[in-house]
Amino acid sequence: MMETLQVLRGSLLLLLLVAGVCIEGYKPVIIVHGLFSGPEEYHTLIDNIKKAHPGTEVNAISLYNYAESTVPLKEQVKGFTKVLTDIMNKNPDGIHLLCYSQGGEICRGLLSTIPNHNVDTFIALSSPLAGQYGATKFLKWLVPKKWVYLICNTVGSKISICDYWKDPHHMTDYLKNNQYLTLLDGEKPNKDMEAWRNNFLRLKKLVLIGGPDDEVITPWQSSHFGFYDSNERIVEMRNQEFYKKDKFGLKTMDDRGDVSVCVRAGVRHLKWHSDQAVFNSCIEKWLT
Template sequence: MKTPQIIRESPVLLLLRLLLTGVCVDGYRPVIIVHGLYDGPKQFKTMTLYITKVHPGTEVTVIDLYDDLASLKPLWTQVQGFRKTFESITQKAPDGVHLLCFSQGGLICRAILSTVPYHNVHTFISLSSPLAGQYGETDYLRWVFPKCIKKTVFRICYSRMGQKISICDYWNDPHHRLRYLQANSFLALLNGDKPHHDMKAWRENFLRIKKLVLIGGPDDGVITPWQSSHFGFYDSNENLVEMRNQEFYKNDTFGLKTLDARGNMSVCIHSGVKHIQWHSNYTVFRSCIEKWLT
């Protein structure tokens, strides 16, 4: 009887065969998703499918907290809750994680990145988030304040009770800047509009990310101005001031200018996408998100 021959593959051929058969040689970083206002995990089933289809084996977690109407709770309260789950995941990911955050969730994620020291977030993807604030009459506003128009919302938002409603935590009325600075205890701190003793530490924490991806577009219909998703906002005459002309950018209060100078910021603009479509639009995923989730 002949002795069976043992055929040994070269390492190069073995690697090629594994790639061709769809086996993932190097694992992908876990992806943490934080939902927006009136949202929950069910809205991100499509996004999860997109991610796991192109990157098989990726651990995707849509944090199931403050869903639906509970998303109206104060943002600092939500940050505390989301942070616990965030930290439990990141502690088990030595190579880091990616953070994908939609709408209001983008502000929650910014607060987490600013207040958690030594986090290991590699890429922060902000998907149509009011990063510089919100000032517009949309369906979302009418659901919260049905009898108000944008010119009068400041009377509610810039009060002690108003600051207990999430949307008021980033309501940025350009005609009442002083009232905003006096009353706002969330966005004004994140953007460094209102100096505080944690600014240096928050800046250092935020700058631990390797990549910042900003996604938004002119047909969003909710984020107002839509350029807020790219850190642009209105001046007192409601003229749009783009990101690089904002004071928080020029003063580099939380590290945005530094990220830009490092070449670690990507801006993606898509027209024809409504606000609730961002997380299920395949073109947006392929062109703005997929390449950063490696």
């Protein structure tokens, strides 16, 4: 009789555990769009997530869309903070951030400045994380890239791209005038840097996705925190000063095994969020 009761109790416990897993489901996925973009362009990505993980709540935030995406990133971070904080409060078990292109820079700002955030995984999808020097599809017809730093030095942080434009031939001007990426990277004095670093390290996983045929993110290795030196030779992530000095926690995350790098060839910039192979190999497994 006692053995029968123990078996019944064990079976009941197993059923409750299974039920708990089914009820809990997958963490919500929040998508932050890129420059000159909006949530309407992410239907394929949303469908892929829901097909792979049925029942997942997916929210492509509708904020600073299209032309408004050129608003300075500090202002955008403030706006996204209000929306994201509300979502996090409703999901105490955590969420995932999937941020495309310029959205990756916005998400870096969010993860650094929101205290006690509960973001589990940050997926940066073809984002200029270490800066941008050249946007062939958007700028070459308008102004040569070697002049963009002059414009950014003049207008300051009044246009979003200036917040992460990084001319390797004019680093003194960049370090002096940039008021966004330099702060996130800890390259200039910032009284909040320790708090920002602790906030960033609340992440459980950082996923970096990019590839050599992007044609917009320049250099494409910026999507993996690599960038040019003054001779336009690539300095990989682990040789960057902000990594070696562990300014914002990237080295700590890497040392604990929580940085994943995914390289995909043959993917153009505007196709990353709709490419099935990219989703299958670089994204799906992290959204649990």
